[in-house]
Amino acid sequence: MKKSVYSICGMCTVRCPIRVETEDNKVTWIEGNQNLLGGALCAKGSAGPALVADKERPQQPLIRDGARGSGRWKEVSWPTAYDYITDKLQKIKSEYGPESVVLSSRGGPWQSMYKSFIHAFGSPNYTNHDNTCGRNTHHASLSINGVGRKGFVYDIKNANHLILFGRNMFSSLRIAENLQTLDMLDNGGKLTYVDVRQTITGLKSTRFLQVRPGTDYALALGMIHEIISREVYDAEFIERYVSGFDELREFVKQYTTAWAAKECGVREKAIKNFVSELKEDMPKVIFHPGWNLARYKDSFYASRAIHILNVLMGSIEQKGGLIIPKGPGDCGVKGIQNIDYSKPDIKRGDGVGWKYNHFDKGPGLAHLFFSAMESEDPYPIKAWIAMRHDPFCCMPDPRKQEKYFEKCDLLVSIDAHYSEFGWFSDVILPESTYLERDNAICVQKGPKPRFGRRQKALEPVNDTKPSWQIFKELADRLDMKDFFPFDTMEDYWKWQLEPTGFTLKDFEEKGFIPLSDKPVMYDPKELDGQFKTPSGKIEIISKKLSDAGLPSLKEYESPIRPPKGMFRLIVGRTAVHTHGHTINNPLLNELMPENSLWINVKAANKLGIKDGDLVEVASESESYAGTIPAHVVDYIHQEAVYMLHGFGREIPLQTRACHAGVSDQKLMENKLDDWDKAGGGINLAEVFVVVRPSIRNSARRVEL
Amino acid sequence: MNKYMIYLNGKRCIGCHGCEIHCKSNKNLPVGPQLCEINHSVMVKVRSVPKTEFAFRSCYHCEEPFCVPVCPTSAVVKREDGIVYIDQEKCIGCMACAGACPWTIPQLNPETKKAIKCDYCMDRVDAGLKPACVTKCTTHALKFVEMVEK
Numbered sequence: 001m002k003k004s005v006y007s008i009c010g011m012c013t014v015r016c017p018i019r020v021e022t023e024d025n026k027v028t029w030i031e032g033n034q035n036l037l038g039g040a041l042c043a044k045g046s047a048g049p050a051l052v053a054d055k056e057r058p059q060q061p062l063i064r065d066g067a068r069g070s071g072r073w074k075e076v077s078w079p080t081a082y083d084y085i086t087d088k089l090q091k092i093k094s095e096y097g098p099e100s101v102v103l104s105s106r107g108g109p110w111q112s113m114y115k116s117f118i119h120a121f122g123s124p125n126y127t128n129h130d131n132t133c134g135r136n137t138h139h140a141s142l143s144i145n146g147v148g149r150k151g152f153v154y155d156i157k158n159a160n161h162l163i164l165f166g167r168n169m170f171s172s173l174r175i176a177e178n179l180q181t182l183d184m185l186d187n188g189g190k191l192t193y194v195d196v197r198q199t200i201t202g203l204k205s206t207r208f209l210q211v212r213p214g215t216d217y218a219l220a221l222g223m224i225h226e227i228i229s230r231e232v233y234d235a236e237f238i239e240r241y242v243s244g245f246d247e248l249r250e251f252v253k254q255y256t257t258a259w260a261a262k263e264c265g266v267r268e269k270a271i272k273n274f275v276s277e278l279k280e281d282m283p284k285v286i287f288h289p290g291w292n293l294a295r296y297k298d299s300f301y302a303s304r305a306i307h308i309l310n311v312l313m314g315s316i317e318q319k320g321g322l323i324i325p326k327g328p329g330d331c332g333v334k335g336i337q338n339i340d341y342s343k344p345d346i347k348r349g350d351g352v353g354w355k356y357n358h359f360d361k362g363p364g365l366a367h368l369f370f371s372a373m374e375s376e377d378p379y380p381i382k383a384w385i386a387m388r389h390d391p392f393c394c395m396p397d398p399r400k401q402e403k404y405f406e407k408c409d410l411l412v413s414i415d416a417h418y419s420e421f422g423w424f425s426d427v428i429l430p431e432s433t434y435l436e437r438d439n440a441i442c443v444q445k446g447p448k449p450r451f452g453r454r455q456k457a458l459e460p461v462n463d464t465k466p467s468w469q470i471f472k473e474l475a476d477r478l479d480m481k482d483f484f485p486f487d488t489m490e491d492y493w494k495w496q497l498e499p500t501g502f503t504l505k506d507f508e509e510k511g512f513i514p515l516s517d518k519p520v521m522y523d524p525k526e527l528d529g530q531f532k533t534p535s536g537k538i539e540i541i542s543k544k545l546s547d548a549g550l551p552s553l554k555e556y557e558s559p560i561r562p563p564k565g566m567f568r569l570i571v572g573r574t575a576v577h578t579h580g581h582t583i584n585n586p587l588l589n590e591l592m593p594e595n596s597l598w599i600n601v602k603a604a605n606k607l608g609i610k611d612g613d614l615v616e617v618a619s620e621s622e623s624y625a626g627t628i629p630a631h632v633v634d635y636i637h638q639e640a641v642y643m644l645h646g647f648g649r650e651i652p653l654q655t656r657a658c659h660a661g662v663s664d665q666k667l668m669e670n671k672l673d674d675w676d677k678a679g680g681g682i683n684l685a686e687v688f689v690v691v692r693p694s695i696r697n698s699a700r701r702v703e704l
Numbered sequence: 705m706n707k708y709m710i711y712l713n714g715k716r717c718i719g720c721h722g723c724e725i726h727c728k729s730n731k732n733l734p735v736g737p738q739l740c741e742i743n744h745s746v747m748v749k750v751r752s753v754p755k756t757e758f759a760f761r762s763c764y765h766c767e768e769p770f771c772v773p774v775c776p777t778s779a780v781v782k783r784e785d786g787i788v789y790i791d792q793e794k795c796i797g798c799m800a801c802a803g804a805c806p807w808t809i810p811q812l813n814p815e816t817k818k819a820i821k822c823d824y825c826m827d828r829v830d831a832g833l834k835p836a837c838v839t840k841c842t843t844h845a846l847k848f849v850e851m852v853e854k
């Protein structure tokens with residue numbers, strides 16, 4: 001039977017709207033939703049059906065049948081797997097208390113389900129992957145604007161000038177945002193791109209500033225200096241909404257453009273010309289605060305400086321600027337309802353909310369649970385349930401993490417893929433792929449808000465289940481019977497929509513429910529109440545930071561240079577893979593089976609490395625090393641080497657990905673404890689590696 | 705005269721290789737054959753920004769295709785509208801077409817053991833749709849151009 005289903009892509013966490021045609025439970029066509037993306041989809045999105053067909057993903061529940069990480073598994077039924085998990089959870093609960101169980105996820109719009117589960121179980125310890133993603137920028141935005149990094153959306157299409165600090169958006173790919181950026185460029189808009197290397201995004205730029213690694217903060221300070229001294233800022237906006245401007249003016253006096261140019265290794269004239277352009281372009285100027293910047297030790301402050309640059313432009317709630325996302329309420333519609341269990345009144349195991357008061361309490365910080373595992377302070381951590389989260393692939397030094405996780409009595413991985421963590425865990429519960437599962441209705445905020453829905457296009461082809469069902473069935477066995485009082489996702493959707501006045505039929509026409517056909521905008525002169533800081537103003541000086549003993553305006557410190565023979569490791573993304581999730585996808589693996597090491601041509605010459613040669617990349621103490629081809633290029637800073645994240649996997653059942661390429665997180669030896677006390681993120685860019693020509697480049701080969 | 709062509713707007717292309725997978729996924733191709741490809745030139749500085757050029761290549765659907773006459777079973781056909789395609793029923797997988805094509809465009813499908821090449825997604829075109837690579841290009845950089853005689 002032929003069917004056409006609107007849904008939401010799940011090959012990466014951008015979650016583009018899609019439409020899928022199927023026949024006899026096989027995908028015959030998949031495209032971006034014509035109503036939102038005009039059909040556009042990326043390579044990963046088109047490789048979704050290949051994921052469904054791939055036999056190298058977990059196809060039924062597995063229980064470990066050997067030592068942790070030995071890769072020996074017993075195939076079991078769902079009830080057996082559930083019994084195993086719930087017996088252990090009950091035991092841990094009675095012995096150590098419910099709080100000794102942690103649940104982590106990849107985040108996203110369906111977190112409330114996972115969060116509710118762990119809260120209903122009695123633990124406050126919900127966490128997600130954001131400590132290695134957007135936490136620094138998120139906390140930077142909170143400290144200044146009182147709203148997190150999702151507190152603004154960017155009206156790029158209508159902007160005159162977009163400034164990206166290391167945000168390689170055409171490789172990270174958010175299709176809707178990419179279309180906006182290309183439209184802006186087609187309309188004569190400008191793109192200033194700052195990075196340590198030239199990227200696909202930089203190729204499209206009108207100004208490319210290649211900086212020394214770790215100097216983004218210096219560049220932003222130099223820009224602020226020039227903007228303030230030439231009065232290229234929106235004085236009215238600042239007067240109305242901003243506190244601490246005078247302190248800022250004093251603070252940046254020392255950071256002249258000449259100084260910044262020297263520190264970053266760019267021409268001073270480039271900064272001056274840039275500011276002259278801003279004068280013409282404001283307020284339609286967007287400084288993207290970095291998805292996650294590159295996580296240097298001062299990235300929190302770099303992101304704060306970038307947020308301040310936006311404030312100076314007065315671009316908030318202006319066409320072509322930063323727009324406050326609107327929700328159902330702004331369109332006179334009541335919001336959907338979600339199951340929700342309030343957080344138990346117990347201290348978090350990661351210290352967020354009592355030891356660290358300046359961080360967002362929502363997901364806390366995943367890496368801070370390790371010290372609790374080690375010291376049992378504030379209490380022991382005895383179980384970890386990873387929901388689509390792969391701590392070994394996200395966080396540094398998986399070998400060290402293993403030592404901590406060994407202290408747990410139960411490790412569970414719920415995932416559609418084999419994850420590196422899953423391979424080490426005790427139980428793998430196979431989630432159905434995004435094409436085979438329903439997810440809850442979610443609100444997609446923005447200038448034109450809507451309700452979105454992932455709807456299964458296929459029935460599961462293996463013995464897998466959607467996550468809602470997994471949590472419901474676990475809850476039933478844990479005597480949390482009313483956790484999810486619905487038998488099907490359809491019943492839940494209906495209940496979710498009840499307050500809104502819409503019905504499921506309203507999804508049929510476009511695949512989503514539009515709540516407004518025109519952008520909803522606030523009056524930029526009436527923004528009081530939008531900035532949720534203690535004073536209600538945009539705060540350049542934050543009391544929360546001062547209370548935590550942290551400066552709001554931090555003196556710049558020059559990044560250290562790599563030790564002799566070493567390079568700073570910079571990692572990033574490509575348009576054809578999603579971190580470690582897709583490396584084993586047959587079609588995407590064919591496009592890019594391994595990563596390579598980008599190295600500057602001069603640095604390579606010194607080491608006798610030619611383009612395409614194999615090179616050995618080793619961690620600081622050389623406890624981990626791998627061999628990959630060198631990509632020798634002009635446009636990368638001499639102090640840096642660059643590689644793609646997600647490779648160097650070691651799961652034998654993923655035959656295509658196993659041992660292909662080098663793993664960045666394994667190179668990050670002893671870096672689990674190197675995190676930013678102000679921003680909360682792990683300092684993933686403060687890592688140095690050894691590079692040398694590989695002995696495998698032999699010119700001779702003798703046989704017999 | 706050829707009625708159709710695929711045009712790449714290099715200003716919008718981001719080299720994401722989406723089109724290659726859109727094509728493979730539409731034709732349900734296994735690992736191996738690839739009916740279109742995106743390539744780019746070495747970076748050179750243009751007004752102090754390192755730039756590159758992207759190029760899209762599928763089959764040229766030649767006015768006088770070399771692949772058509774060499775086929776022993778007349779499986780390679782040029783249609784009225786210019787589209788050159790390989791009739792999968794007739795093809796015996798001898799790959800003479802690939803040998804005759806100056807760019808070795810036809811490829812072996814290892815699953816069916818027959819030659820395949822870009823056919824401008826003629827089933828879609830005949831149904832009034834656009835080719836897969838064009839419909840789903842990540843940035844709307846690819847255009848399916850219908851040429852009109854003046």
Ligand code: SF4
Pocket residue numbers: 009010011012013014015016041042043044045173174175
């Ligand atoms: S960017 Fe690509 S993989 Fe990610 S959601 Fe969109 S189509 Fe899917």
Ligand code: SF4
Pocket residue numbers: 712716717718719720721722723724742760840841842843844845846
């Ligand atoms: S899908 Fe479009 S943007 Fe991507 S490589 Fe192909 S032509 Fe270029």
Ligand code: SF4
Pocket residue numbers: 763764765766769770771772788804805806807808809810821
């Ligand atoms: S296969 Fe080669 S010879 Fe035949 S039409 Fe295409 S480009 Fe021309």
Ligand code: SF4
Pocket residue numbers: 726727728730739740762821822823824825835836837838
């Ligand atoms: S026109 Fe169709 S067959 Fe030809 S390259 Fe594009 S998607 Fe492939």
